[in-house]
Amino acid sequence: MPWLPRAALLWDLVLGFLGTAAFLVDLGADLWAAGQYVLSGRYLWAALVLALLGLASVALQLFSWVWLRADPVGLHASQPPGRCLALLHLLQLGYLYRCVQGLQQGLLVWQQEAPSDFDLAYADFLTLDISMLRLFETFLETTPQLTLVLAIVLQSGGAESYQWVGICTSFVGISWALLDYHRALRTCLPSKPPLGPGSSVVYFLWNLLLLWPRVFVVALFSALFPHYVALHFLGLWLVLLFWVWLQGTDFMPDSCSEWLYRATVATILYFSWFNVAEGRTRGRAAIHLVFLLSDSVLMAVTWLTHIAWLPSGIPLQTLLPVGGVCVLLGLALRLVYYRWLHPSCRWEPDRVDGTRGLGSLEWRQLPQNRRMAQLAQNFFPRVRDEAALPQKGEVNGVL
Template identity: 90%
Template sequence: MPWLPRAALFWDVVLGFLGTAAFLIDLGADLWAAGQYVLSGRYLWAALVLALLGLASVALQLFSWVWLRADPAGLHESQPPGRCLALLHLLQLGYLYRCVQGLQQGLLVWQREAPSEFDLAYADFLTMDISMLRLFETFLETTPQLTLVLAIVLQSGRAEPYQWVSIGTSFVGISWALLDYHRALRTCLPSKSPLGLGSSVVYFLWNLLLLWPRVLAVALFSALFPYSVALHFLGLWLVLLLWVWLQGTDFMPDARSEWLYRATVATILYFSWFNVAEGHTRGRATIHLVFLLSDSILVAVTWSTHTSWLPSGIPLHVLLPASGLCFLLGLALRLAYYRWLHPSCRWEPDRVDGTRGFRSLEGLQLPHNSRMTRLAQNFFPRVREAEAALPRKEEVNGVL
């Protein structure tokens, strides 16, 4: 195998290992924070940390289990029996098992001089599922935990060392999960060129800069009105859930699990943009941006009349202008990315459906992650348009 592909496979394994390590470190930090809150007598804070951690973990296990049950028979031949897998998911270890399985497959592919197309496709299949689960975990647990920590710091007027570490790692982890998900979308559509280093850095930065003002807005609202933030979240979440439902999502294998997906997407949309429907996304992204911006401005107006509720040491005169500058810079980087750095869509006619698909290779069906492919086709609408523009196979062969 050429040196460059082997190097790329090596870095895929390294990034997979780092992602798994980051998940374990984040889990340990959350448990450490909960323990510290208990020791200091702040039982409500500890309960909130553990509740967010538990709810996110249950959702992740449900996604993982439903996907495994929906995958083609015989695809995961090396997996343990179904009862063992069910037990792993009941013990909240399903996502961690997937990470370990992905690392094993990645090492297997990297160690072989000439890995088969099936092994390569299966490694991609596992990586895409892990990337999607990591994104869900990020917005169901990491982002709410970050908001909670910021609210606690703003309310108390000081931050402990472990809280600063939690804040920094959370921001980086959230932006990294968004970047990793975006790269995974491009992986499952080979007609899309991969993200370069410069594009990846800019994509990482604009997500980080746009996320900070939103998280700060919700954190300040939580610090000022700790008993009203639940109503605020629930009200916006119901509106976003309705919006997702009206777009007619079709991601999960059955109608009941589809509502789990819609509820998760509504939670993501509370903090950041996430596309769920086919077609051009510029209009929907603009509507979502204006919606969140309007909500954050209303929260900012509320701050201005209740700042006396916060400790005097909180530098709101610095935080508010800084968050506004972050938003403007993030928006500018986002526009620059999609104008000049977004990899172009180069359609390859020999790839009929624009995906790796379940293509035959000497009688062997290659694994194809249809879940991620549907999302990728929604995110990159020109792929679907190019597919529709291609002549059908019957037309090419002169058959009506």
């Protein structure tokens, strides 16, 4: 394996620590908000906050446990016994344990003068799983929590200090998860093209610029019609779930857990784009974009017809046009990214977890996170091997 600078290893370790810290801070902000709602007698709001936390946590523990059970025997030699690991997941500590394990492995690699190929590959393996779980947590808990807090602020006409803390930590968590997921996908590329700051910033910005107007308009609809937002989400979620099923996903090790994955992806698609199938995605992305924009426009029109229902003091007349401008900027940056910054790769058969510069037998003995590698194949297009294609007018090797 090519030698990696200690500075790069230290940077990876710092990013892992910051990601874990961001998760804990966001969790603390949500618990603080729930406690404040209880103290002020707003029990329904507290129950919604805790319900979102609980559902997302259970989903994360299920993903983590199923993946651990599906991993090769003997891969996680340093893990506690199976019963202790199961207890950690039952106590909703499985994801946090994975974060600690990833930090320990990263620290081990950084302390070594010449890390072994296995230690480096195992650190990548753990980091990729943590990145995927962080993305799921973002759209199962952080994004809905942000929507809920914004809806409460819109209904009440003002924001308390703990609500501002929740809004800020949610935006930081969402931003971090999107960028971290993109960075993790890049590590799965067979021919790792340079991950320049320009492409990272553009990818991060177009996702965020398209996501926050969607969150805002859903929050606005929730503030206007709190009794109907659940029906709205359920109706769209079922349509998106059916669409994901039609694409024939094959991500999880068994059919039951595959439906958990599809349900999670449908939740992500309610807020943002997420590719789940191999092949050219331009058509699917366009369909999803039109679907989501149409729904957002309908909710915005609904607000215009019920503007007097919300308290004054919040500059909605300004925020809605700003949201429209953000959507246009996000679409422009998305076109820029996919036109000039999105890399294409030459994927080789049975070699999907990155190039290590090793022989095939030695390479296959290293930990390979095929879950994330499969998503990377879906996200990054294949390059046609020009040398393998017959040239114009060439028949049987004769021009």
